[in-house]
Amino acid sequence: MVEQSVPADSVSALRESALAAAGVRGIFTNLIDGKSVGARNNLDVLDPATGELLAKVPDIERDGMDAAFAAARRAFSSWSKLTWEARRSILEKAFENVKAHREELVTLLMAEGGRPRSLALWEVAAVLDDFAPGVLAQSLPDVEATQPGVGRVTRHYAPLGVVVAISPWNLPLLLSYDKVVPALIAGNTVVLKPSFYTPLTVLRVAELVRDILPAGILNVVTGGDNVGPWMTSHPEADKISFTGSTQTGRRVFESASQTLKHLTLELGGNDAGIVLPDVDVDAVIAPIFWGMFLVNGQGCITIKRLLVHESRYDEVAAALSKFAGEQVMGDGFDPATTIGPIQNRAQLLRLQATWAAIQKDGVAVLYRGEEIEGKGNFFPVTILDNPSPHADYVKLENFGPLRSLIKYSTIDEALAIANSTDYGLGGSVWGRDPAELDAVAHRMEAGTVWINQHLVVNPSVPFGGNKDSGFGVQYGAEGLKEYCYLRVISAKT
Ligand code: NAD
DSSP states (O other), X not given: OXXXXXXXXXXXXXXXXXXXXXXXXXXXXXXETTEEEOOSSEEEEEOTTTOOEEEEEEOOOHHHHHHHHHHHHHHHHHHTTSOHHHHHHHHHHHHHHHHTTHHHHHHHHHHHHTOOHHHHHHHHHIIIIIIHHHHHTOOOOOEEEEETTTEEEEEEEEEOSEEEEEOOSSSXXXXXXXXXXXXXXXXXXXXEEOOTTSOHHHHHHXXXXXXXXXXXXXXXXXXXXXXXXXXXXXXXXXXXXXXXXXXXXXXXXXXXHTTTOEEEEEOOOOEEEEEOXXXXXXXXXXXXXXXXXXXXXXXXXXXXXXXXXXXXXXXHHHHHHHHHHTOOBSOTTSTTOSBOOOSOHHHHHHHHHHHHHHHHTTOOEEEEOOOOOSSSOOOOOEEEXXXXXXXXXXXXXXXXSEEEEEEESSHHHHHHHHTTSSEESEEEEEOSOHHHHHHHHTTOOSSEEEESOOXXXXXXXXXXXXXXXXXXXXXXXXXXXXXXXXXXXXXXX
16 A cells, blocks of 8 residues: 655654654663663764654763673573573563553654664564564473483583673664574573664663563663673673674674684675576566665665576566655655665765765666655665676675666576675575576575575574674574583483
8 A cells, every 4th residue: 555645744743743652752771680770971862864863872881881791690590590481481471561562662663763664563573473482482402312332412402691692773673682582591691782873672672671581681781882892802791692794793703702702693795686587577576676675775685686687687677667666765754655764874974985986987777766855864776787796886785775786698697696795694586497496596605595585584494694794593493502502411321
């Protein structure tokens, strides 16, 4: 259904009444040792659609950070001794209270993320209805077997201790609590840091579970550039689960090396989608478009390069441009908006610099939406028309609505292009012949390869990257095991 756009002053009124109902204005607090705490200084959280101040959050100092780790360490001794069932029942009770505040969380995500309502609803539902219950239903029971020459061998999955969870700004709620829930159910305690660009929804959830969870098992802190390095080098941290850019991932790796912390690194991506000659364009154009532009292209696993066989290139190009032309970019509080702003000014500036390099090279442009004037962080949907697959602006990660449509002649050529970047996060193949789709999928050097879909993640299906997209996995039994160490008990029989 296409919603009617409303005048700018009405959008502003819609925003104000939603924010007032959700109690957004003011200073949010951190959660440390079961208490809501502030700091001497605060950071501004800006509205990406208007550039205006939304709220403030604590800029934690070293003593506050140390208090969070001390609380997590103290809480670990009792939390880790509970059974999975006991932990599950406490966590389920906490999530029930979060669910009762769903509408408030949707408003917060719309405001800080610059999201249309449908997208904010999707992310909140992904956490509350899908990932949290999906992960809470899992467990890692002991596996016992008799090994001739050894005896009775038991594989026991024991929690690691204090987990550092660090998340990015593009899907702040999902990429924070997809770490917290498995870490906690497995018996660890957590110190979580969301991005300072998008801390509000994450902090509000922490407040909602504060009085239900035992003190110290979940601590949530916010702060500036010094906070991440403090956490990843902290002597009390046993494991780091990090989602963010490859550049920061390298720093985390280095910082964690001194104390040999366990690591899961979910980093950047430059996914290719390969469109085969037998594709049904009408059937795939919507999932391909949203595979490219979901969250305004600010997705690690969005399709950044769409490789199309030369026999279908013009048809796909026309269908994609038409679909793009039907989208409405604007303020997420306008009911007509389907694509919101870039979440932060620094990311907008990066995209604008890339766009300047593209223009300097005189690259053909298949589609470019209208510029939006004003203080919001808007960058028009842009699709390049068969640029060189080796240009920097194609091989590096464009984290925003800037994409490339690339023509290929043979499947070997398509695979060579798809696998030519330093990244290996996701990829997809689109067509009709199951055997051909499967054969191509098996040759893509990515952690997840989808067939006739993209961006489908599930709490039961492991997800992780190859090459510079990181290592380790989240989700599924494999993901849960990353919050444990294997204790083998070998008994003489
Ligand atoms: P970023 O690397 O700038 O920041 C990620 C987080 O790390 C933030 O909370 C940030 O404050 C923190 N941080 C910054 N410097 C740090 C340091 N030295 N030590 C520890 N923490 C530090 O990434 P971003 O701009 O917030 O997010 C976009 C990036 O995240 C993109 O590259 C995207 O592909 C990637 N991403 C990957 C996945 C995945 O699952 N692989 C998912 C989403 C986003």
